[in-house]
Amino acid sequence: MTPSARLSAAIEILDRVLAGASAEQALTNWGRASRFAGSGDRAAVRDLVFEALRCRRSFAAMGGLGGRGLILGGLRAAGTDPAGLFTGEGHAPAPLTEEELEPRPPLSELEALDCPDWLAPQLRDSLGERFAPVMQALRHRAPVFLRVNTARCSLEEARQRLAVEAIIAEPHPLAATALQVTAGARKIHASRIYAEGLVELQDAASQAVVEALPLVAGQRVLDYCAGGGGKTLAMAARARLALFAHDADPGRMRDLPVRAERAGERVALLDGAAVSRQAPFDLVLADAPCSGSGSWRRAPEAKWALTEARLQALCALQADILDRVAPLVAPGGHLAYATCSLLSVENEAQVEAFLVRHPGWQRRDQRVLTPLDGGDGFFLSLLAAP
Structure with missing residues (x-):
């Protein structure tokens, strides 16, 4: 799939999610109906969809409502000129309209933090001075962590066995059992160490x-x-x-x-x-x-x-x-x-x-x-x- 075709697929999936479907189900249905999409394509489309959902408010403010608006806003947020991707050629999204080309006003604080208006007072009270940094962190992809079954395997042994299968992981200070995966995360489920019950996917917190x-x-x-x-x-x-x-x-x-x-x-x-x-x-x-x-x-x-x-x-x-x-x-x-x-x-x-x-x-x-x-x-x- 071309980069533009991936954008079109993400737009289609996001429209289904915004209509009420779960993101996982919408992605699964699209994957089943799109046998032409390779594993790299499916991963890229998934990343586009989840990034748009994490940053739904800011992307909408920068690009408009609906799946198309979210993807357009995401490109602008990344500093990418959408005109070269929204061409209407092949499987690319249709060219930008005059309305979409109009300048957008600067983002408000809560738009930039992708924070719902009604919940902001409670989050501010709960988080205090950490409010803005925490909300900013929630806009980004979460790390992948493994829990090592230390009843059967040491952290170092697990790390070395993972490396043999091209999964790179390092200890994380949040928990004595935690390894943060920095490369090869998509290989975990197929790995021998996972099949043997020596590691489990689990957030460090x-x-x-x-x-x-x-x-x-x-x-x-x-x-x-x-x-x-x-x-x-x-x-x-x-x-x-x-x-x-x-x-x-x-x-x-x-x-x-x-x-x-x-x-x-x-x-x-x-x-x-x-x-x-x-x-x-x-x-x-x-x-x-x-x-x-x-x-x-x-x-x-x-x-x-x-x-x-x-x-x-x-x-x-x-x-x-x-x-x-x-x-x-x-x-x-x-x-x-x-x-x-x-x-x-x-x-x-x-x-x-x-x-x-x-x-x-x-x-x-x-x-x-x-x-x-x-x-x-x-x-x-x-x-x-x-």
């Missing part, structure tokens, strides 16, 4: 959250909002635990047994009734549903889909989860509340309200990570049961 948990061999541990089980397996690699996983949507855990077997670990999957029967637990991790604002680099659609009503509903759900899991913790045990949110209303405020509702509980530790630390934004509060 997520690894840091698990590293902060007070895990001791022999403990009974519940991952209450397990999802795909990334943190479940990270906990399993830290200590020999009696490990249980639960999710409100059991379908999210469908790959966990296979992943656990590959990693050489055992995890018991529990439904709601079984959770109560298996209680109490020495530690319960509640990585609660949230705005996902700390991971907008990876899921940029979530930034623009979030509404005030949705945020209020999430906060109510978070409080409900905290109240539900508190009785599952053994006396003297720990409840670890985590989100991948940057918003204090989902983080510090939730913990403060929980402590008011549950006298006797104590906050033992609290950590706040932002993309400025290298990984996603994450919050963790470690609460001790009376």
Whole structure:
């Protein structure tokens, strides 16, 4: 595909996303219908789409609405003259219209930061002086991290084995198990070391959250909002635990047994009734549903889909989860509340309200990570049961 043809493909996909399709599904459907596109073409188109979604507001201000406007704005943001690519020849986008050629006004602060107007006050209050740098960081592609299964392999051994398969990775200070991939990331899934369960794709901040948990061999541990089980397996690699996983949507855990077997670990999957029967637990991790604002680099659609009503509903759900899991913790045990949110209303405020509702509980530790630390934004509060 020519560069212009890739732009046309990205425009088509973005129009589908803006109409309501998920980016992943739109990309998959396009790939299936475009057998002529090689792996390099598919990767390039994917990058164009996700860059436009991360920078949707600024690109629209520079180029216009719709997929075409976003791609046009992206070219201008990169300092590329779009006229040589929007030619209408072959599979290129149609030539620029007179309206598209008109000068655009300078970007406002929030446009330049790709920040929704309604959410800016909360983000400013939550991030303080880090507001602008964090929002700027969220406009760029996230690094690729691996978690080394240190129960079976050292960081150096993993790094060397990855290098044999042309995957270059270096240790990252955010977590002792983290390797940042600097080359060859698309080869990870096909690598032998991945197939053998010695490494897993996992953000470094997520690894840091698990590293902060007070895990001791022999403990009974519940991952209450397990999802795909990334943190479940990270906990399993830290200590020999009696490990249980639960999710409100059991379908999210469908790959966990296979992943656990590959990693050489055992995890018991529990439904709601079984959770109560298996209680109490020495530690319960509640990585609660949230705005996902700390991971907008990876899921940029979530930034623009979030509404005030949705945020209020999430906060109510978070409080409900905290109240539900508190009785599952053994006396003297720990409840670890985590989100991948940057918003204090989902983080510090939730913990403060929980402590008011549950006298006797104590906050033992609290950590706040932002993309400025290298990984996603994450919050963790470690609460001790009376």
